[in-house]
Amino acid sequence: MLDKTVPSLAEAVSGVCDGATLMIGGFGGSGIPTDLIRALLDQGATNLTIVNNNAGNGPLGLSELIAAGRVRKVICSYARSANPKNPSSAVFAEWYRAGRIELECVPQGTMADRMHAAGAGLGPFFTPTSYGTPLAEGKETRVIDGVGYVLEHPLPGDFAFVKATQADRWGNLVYRYAQRNFGPVMCMAAKIAVAQVQEIVPLGALPPEHVMTPGIFVQRVVECRNPQ
Amino acid sequence: MTAWNKLTRAQIAELVARDIPDGAYVNLGIGMPTLIAQHLPADREIILHSENGILGMTNAPEGGPHDPDIINAGKEFMGLVPGASITEHVTSFAMMRGGHLDVTVLGAFQVSRLGDLANWDTGEPNSIPAVGGAMDLAAGAKQVFVMMEHVDRKGAPKIVTECTYPLTGARVVDRIYTDLAIIDVPGDGRLIVRAMVEGLTLPGLQKMTAAPLTGVDACQRIAA
Numbered sequence: 001m002l003d004k005t006v007p008s009l010a011e012a013v014s015g016v017c018d019g020a021t022l023m024i025g026g027f028g029g030s031g032i033p034t035d036l037i038r039a040l041l042d043q044g045a046t047n048l049t050i051v052n053n054n055a056g057n058g059p060l061g062l063s064e065l066i067a068a069g070r071v072r073k074v075i076c077s078y079a080r081s082a083n084p085k086n087p088s089s090a091v092f093a094e095w096y097r098a099g100r101i102e103l104e105c106v107p108q109g110t111m112a113d114r115m116h117a118a119g120a121g122l123g124p125f126f127t128p129t130s131y132g133t134p135l136a137e138g139k140e141t142r143v144i145d146g147v148g149y150v151l152e153h154p155l156p157g158d159f160a161f162v163k164a165t166q167a168d169r170w171g172n173l174v175y176r177y178a179q180r181n182f183g184p185v186m187c188m189a190a191k192i193a194v195a196q197v198q199e200i201v202p203l204g205a206l207p208p209e210h211v212m213t214p215g216i217f218v219q220r221v222v223e224c225r226n227p228q
Numbered sequence: 229m230t231a232w233n234k235l236t237r238a239q240i241a242e243l244v245a246r247d248i249p250d251g252a253y254v255n256l257g258i259g260m261p262t263l264i265a266q267h268l269p270a271d272r273e274i275i276l277h278s279e280n281g282i283l284g285m286t287n288a289p290e291g292g293p294h295d296p297d298i299i300n301a302g303k304e305f306m307g308l309v310p311g312a313s314i315t316e317h318v319t320s321f322a323m324m325r326g327g328h329l330d331v332t333v334l335g336a337f338q339v340s341r342l343g344d345l346a347n348w349d350t351g352e353p354n355s356i357p358a359v360g361g362a363m364d365l366a367a368g369a370k371q372v373f374v375m376m377e378h379v380d381r382k383g384a385p386k387i388v389t390e391c392t393y394p395l396t397g398a399r400v401v402d403r404i405y406t407d408l409a410i411i412d413v414p415g416d417g418r419l420i421v422r423a424m425v426e427g428l429t430l431p432g433l434q435k436m437t438a439a440p441l442t443g444v445d446a447c448q449r450i451a452a
């Protein structure tokens with residue numbers, strides 16, 4: 001029998017090693033697996049490389065991991081706080097300016113497709129995004145049919161933490177509205193994808209054509225009825 | 229005392245909105261361009277895209293309820309129109325980079341005469357690099373419009389011969405809407421003045437622009 005459900009958040013985050021690359025889903029406040037991140041605080045893994053669209057989303061979750069000194073590097077598209085009055089990544093900014101954390105700034109679509117390449121078995125690819133800009137410095141570039149391209153490399157993960165609304169025991173996932181964002185591609189790109197979901201439903205309850213992440217890309221599912 | 233007035237942000241938004249055709253798929257950048265959503269003509273179906281996967285976005289219902297899973301690139305609460313769709317990031321950025329969006333409107337620190345765009349980083353030593361989806365939009369939308377003030381807060385021109393700020397994209401801008409003028413950027417080094425506020429002359433506009441402007445006889449006059 002194939003059963004990917006795990007009974008606790010602690011079990012869901014077990015095995016994340018020191019030095020691991022951890023992909024964390026979410027865009028703004030939507031789709032952030034805050035409960036998994038906080039379980040990882042207790043689990044203790046350190047020296048992590050985090051892949052996330054941002055470098056924090058308020059005081060809970062990623063900011064706590066950074067504040068606890070557990071993050072070596074952040075790979076993200078937008079590390080600044082969009083709203084200075086309600087800073088989303090104040091902890092990151094403090095650590096970054098103190099030289100205590102590394103940042104790799106990646107255009108958002110390049111980040112998504114680097115993960116896609118890793119998950120889809122592709123090698124490096126050429127993209128026009130960032131050609132002629134400082135983010136292309138040090139990278140191989142080529143002009144093909146008059147268009148300038150930058151060579152970008154696949155971005156694989158050891159673990160992915162994502163948030164979805166429903167799952168079954170095979171790991172099929174359904175997301176609510178724009179909660180989906182990076183979830184499907186991160187599940188594809190990581191060796192072990194862990195989904196925290198509002199509800200685990202019986203096998204067969206999800207209409208097959210409505211499944212947004214097929215279970216083959218998901219290794220663990222944990223139910224979290226009252227997410228933080 | 230000048231003989232002309234600057235356009236308000238709402239007036240610039242209205243000018244941009246007027247130029248977006250019925251049936252267009254459009255991404256409005258964070259900041260000033262988001263104002264355009266409020267000025268889209270009611271008799272046109274214009275479909276707004278948000279980088280987090282939403283196609284068919286509208287303002288959130290006034291007074292709520294706000295749905296935490298329906299937000300835009302600026303992380304503001306939004307609503308969905310009938311016919312909206314939602315996808316994940318790879319597909320959403322395929323729309324942006326793959327030439328599927330008809331128009332994107334972006335803010336800018338500087339635009340060069342060749343259409344280089346600088347809008348993501350001031351290049352100050354203390355600034356934290358943060359690009360978001362700006363480079364993907366600049367690289368891939370069919371038409372890139374810029375909406376900005378003609379000069380910065382210190383009065384320095386934002387339309388320049390060569391950008392001094394770090395680039396978002398090279399040779400990507402097609403048209404600039406400022407609080408003084410509408411300028412086409414064909415990419416051959418010319419900056420063609422299509423419209424100006426009433427009372428402003430081409431030499432007057434040139435004084436506030438750090439790259440040579442080309443005038444046309446059919447230059448429109450905009451009432452501020």
